[in-house]
Amino acid sequence: MSLPEGVERRSFGGNEWLATEGEPVYGEPTDGSWRRWDPRRSKLGAMFELGIDTGLDGDETVLYLGAAAGTTVSHVADFAGPTYAVEFAARPARELLDAAAPRGNLFPLLKDARKPETYAHVVEPVDAIVQDVATRGQAKVALANRRFLEDDGRLLLAVKPRSEDVVQDPSEVRAEVVETLEACYEILETRSLEPFHGDHFGIVATPR
Ligand code: SAM
Numbered sequence: 001m002s003l004p005e006g007v008e009r010r011s012f013g014g015n016e017w018l019a020t021e022g023e024p025v026y027g028e029p030t031d032g033s034w035r036r037w038d039p040r041r042s043k044l045g046a047m048f049e050l051g052i053d054t055g056l057d058g059d060e061t062v063l064y065l066g067a068a069a070g071t072t073v074s075h076v077a078d079f080a081g082p083t084y085a086v087e088f089a090a091r092p093a094r095e096l097l098d099a100a101a102p103r104g105n106l107f108p109l110l111k112d113a114r115k116p117e118t119y120a121h122v123v124e125p126v127d128a129i130v131q132d133v134a135t136r137g138q139a140k141v142a143l144a145n146r147r148f149l150e151d152d153g154r155l156l157l158a159v160k161p162r163s164e165d166v167v168q169d170p171s172e173v174r175a176e177v178v179e180t181l182e183a184c185y186e187i188l189e190t191r192s193l194e195p196f197h198g199d200h201f202g203i204v205a206t207p208r
Helices: 043-049 071-079 091-101 136-145 168-179
Strands: 007-012 015-021 034-037 060-066 083-086 108-109 126-131 149-159 185-192 201-206
Touching: 007 034, 007 108, 007 136, 015 043, 034 071, 043 071, 043 149, 060 071, 071 091, 071 108, 071 126, 091 185, 108 126, 126 136, 136 149, 136 168, 149 168, 168 185, 168 201
Parallel strands: 060 083, 060 126, 083 108, 126 149
Antiparallel strands: 007 015, 015 034, 149 201, 185 201
């Protein structure tokens, strides 16, 4: 599995890490213009580290749902094209604005990802949706945002089963999420994000 152009493996402290080129955002180690991308702090980083085929080559237009303070989406904007970052909580969104300041291609949207009609006038058709909202109804959020995704695009979804139901067996939640997604998406891969995020699994899908 190849990494997108703009994502490299580089040495930090004698170990190989993923890295992108851009302004640091969260105190991560840097080497010249390169910044370390820690897969333990990023589900998309974990997908790359695990060799999951994301279909990303670099330079894609991306809609990122659940941007928080911008840890992962800042790396995405380092290698991608226009990157729309949706986050509904005001507090992390302030730091997201700081991450976006030096990145002319990163557009923060203080919006609810369950209400895509509130940002449909801003977001253009995208090559990839990256979603990490970790709240109940994760599959429904992916369905609601399908409208933005090109027909040959990719959905890269991190799912936290405990956010759906704290007591239900995670494998049952996983099956239900996949079943819900199948209304609009063909599932290409489903994989645990262990050892980086023990309580999450990743899904790669494409529109039906
Ligand atoms: N993806 C981030 C990263 O790797 O840097 C971490 C995301 S954190 C696990 C989940 C984020 O999703 C939280 O900041 C939360 O406020 C946001 N979120 C949850 N539900 C949302 C919704 N419906 N619309 C927008 N953001 C949402």
